[in-house]
Amino acid sequence: MNKQDTRQAILDITAELIQELGYKGLSYKHISERLGVKNAAIHYYFPAKADLGSAYVEQMIVQFEQYRDHLNSKYGDQPVRLLNGLTAIPRSFISKQGMSCPLGTLDAERNFLPESMLLASRQLSRLLCEWLTEILEKGQKQQLMHFSGVANNKALAILSMLQGASLMASANQAQIYEDVIEQLFLDLAIKS
Amino acid sequence: MNKQDTRQAILDITAELIQELGYKGLSYKHISERLGVKNAAIHYYFPAKADLGSAYVEQMIVQFEQYRDHLNSKYGDQPVRLLNGLTAIPRSFISKQGMSCPLGTLDAERNFLPESMLLASRQLSRLLCEWLTEILEKGQKQQLMHFSGVANNKALAILSMLQGASLMASANQAQIYEDVIEQLFLDLAIKS
């Protein structure tokens, strides 16, 4: 197989497994068995587990930025659509049984993450928060969203809610996430 | 040492370690070294790790119920005080460096928890949600708290927020939790 193909296949399997098992629960054995190779083959591409973990988070950042830019250019002046797009991210993970949005999982594993992974996951949180702040400011300006306090703090509170709801949904029932999203839109007084 | 003393000491160390490392990250070796005994001594009290985990969650439930009943009898008609009491629970965990409220951690480890632990942690979530629902209903009736929709759904959204904020705070900066709580009180239009 082509080098880039194998490397990407490893990252794809890693992404799936981290959503299910977390970083600590993920093992080279899991990956190599799914890929049909030996564990040393994974070490060939990612010498240490920290290399694999960092590459995974950095890929998540790239994917998020593409998604955000895509939605921004498509619905840049429609904050409600953008908020819908943002809340669709955790949903896409929950939709698969037993899986969860990885940001919460990584936070829960903070004491086991290599420094580079921890820093990258913080960066992703920051990017999400900045995007949501922009969305909220647009919504407030257009009088489509209503909230007290500054947009930045409201964004942080909403992100916490999404992260918590994603975890609760995956450990209890998936419906919880939808209930929380409904409440979120009610709180912002969004007519749908 | 007395049997009950040792058993309780094991549970206390377990509680600390789970806040830091989660259930999966916790090992009999960690516990036995802290306690100054051999790992087989832990197995004497808790034959399987599932026994230890279940005992831990059940202890959490008892402690929560005592705390809730204490606050209810002290501030039963003061919903804002009760809400302050509820938000103080995650804070008490975050205050120790690198630690977090264990409910989020356990949800993140859902695929590694023995069935009994998963069920018990769901029960604790349910108890928290029911208490918060009561608090919100009292607050609404006394016109001290304002929100749209039904109290039960609002409680679920707030619990998600607290759980997410607790994880974000422990993986980023502790201040995040305080920022989110400030926003929560703003959203409910509570004058403080």
Place this chain on the structure above:
DNA sequence: TTGTATACTTACCTACTAGTAAGTATACTC
């Protein structure tokens, strides 16, 4: 045709995991 880089496999290592069976010192009971 030979040489070389690539993409692995084979075989191994050390450390740690939960868990167990058998032995032992102490304390209490009859």
Place this chain on the structure above:
DNA sequence: GAGTATACTTACTAGTAGGTAAGTATACAA
């Protein structure tokens, strides 16, 4: 004082973890 239950320790097992050194089949280049 003898017997017994308690609260452990000693010594071990099988399985898994991440990681490594050395070997090999294939493809491509000179």
